[in-house]
Amino acid sequence: MAKILIISPSYTHPTTAGNRKCILDYCTLLNKMGHEIYFLLISDDKIDYNALAETQNNWGKKFFHYQSSPFRCFKRHIVNRIRKHICNYYWKIDDWCPNGVCKYINTLHKNYNFDAAIVNYVYLSKIAEQINIEKVALYT
Secondary structure, X not given: OOEEEEEEOOOOOOOOOHHXXXXXXXXXXXXXXXXXXXEEEEEOOOOOHHHHHHHHHXXXXXXXXXXXXXXXXXXXXXXXXXXXXXXXXXXXXXXXXXXXXXXXXXXXXXXXXXXXXXXXXXXXXXXXXXXXXXXXXEEO
């Protein structure tokens, strides 16, 4: 069956929130259908290390973690402060998608040859246009 990469900024474990449960449920369903599921967690500067460890333990070798660079996190904080005072926190949808994540995903794809990807959350939709995986679904 297909190799599917799940791309999400949400941990799957512990399953203490609806979004985590939803992601885990559809991953379980796809796995029961015979698909091989991989999970990519995208993190910014706010990392819950307990949840990270638990998610990583659950996924094992099928877990990947992309963490934004310290520079990007710093830049995001500065831009957020500017937007707070100038335009009442107005963000464009692609502003929330970390720079470099698409290159990271394309490198993973070269190594694992994914058949499909599922991108969670609309603010990561830019990923769908910029990765080399042929089939991409946006789950939001």
